């Protein structure tokens with residue numbers, strides 16, 4: 671980004687929810703620092719008492735990078751993705767907030783694109799999308815691809831949000847916008863991503879998109895199960911009736 675980064679006086683709070691991400695978190699943090707050399711940012715890890723000892727690794731990373739650059743805001747047990755973001759947001763000191771997964775499926779190499787896009791467009795939200803030219807998904811089996819595609823097509827058809835990827839979570843928000851929208855969200859699990867973006871469009875916020883390729887995790891396993899799919903369908907009906 672060259673000169674643009676030097677002129678960028680914003681601060682970015684990167685919120686990373688973790689549950690059993692011991693094998694991924696160090697590489698992720700390394701890559702974030704590598705790809706944002708001239709950017710003012712903090713990383714906020716919201717760990718839900720991961721039994722694999724994710725917090726021990728985060729503490730080691732704090733000793734390397736500093737507790738002002740990596741904040742650990744733990745919760746005692748697994749309480750869901752939506753509330754993990756809310757928890758992280760409470761501790762964010764930046765005027766922009768990035769939300770991304772810990773498992774490297776959201777590659778930090780895209781972070782400069784999010785920042786550049788926001789600065790060029792003045793958007794309130796920049797959302798990573800797998801479903802435009804230049805974006806994609808790598809490493810999912812057919813069932814997972816169909817689930818994601820189906821969830822998006824269903825939501826596009828019923829809710830008309832004008833955003834191509836409703837269920838992705840790699841996003842940059844103006845902090846004030848995130849605080850405003852998050853307060854009206856009721857979802858706690860994965861459906862939270864869709865609710866956020868639908869409510870933001872209904873409130874008239876300006877949303878830009880950047881293509882990303884989502885690469886399935888190498889280490890650990892997805893926490894997306896059948897119960898999350900049922901919750902998604904319930905959430906979709908709820909949004910249909912209330913927005």
Ligand SMILES: Nc1nc2c(ncn2[C@@H]2O[C@H](COP(=O)(O)OP(=O)(O)O[C@H]3O[C@H](CO)[C@@H](O)[C@H](O)[C@@H]3O)[C@@H](O)[C@H]2O)c(=O)[nH]1
Pocket residue numbers: 686687688689690691716717718748749750751754770771772773775818837838839840860863887891892893894
């Ligand atoms: N703190 C906390 N973190 C959690 C929890 N559940 C999951 N996470 C963390 O949230 C991130 C995403 O979890 P995954 O289980 O890896 O998600 P996924 O199945 O790959 O789903 C991804 O893609 C979906 C779209 O297809 C997204 O909807 C979803 O948010 C996520 O980005 C990871 O960093 C994981 O450790 C929780 O209850 N609490």
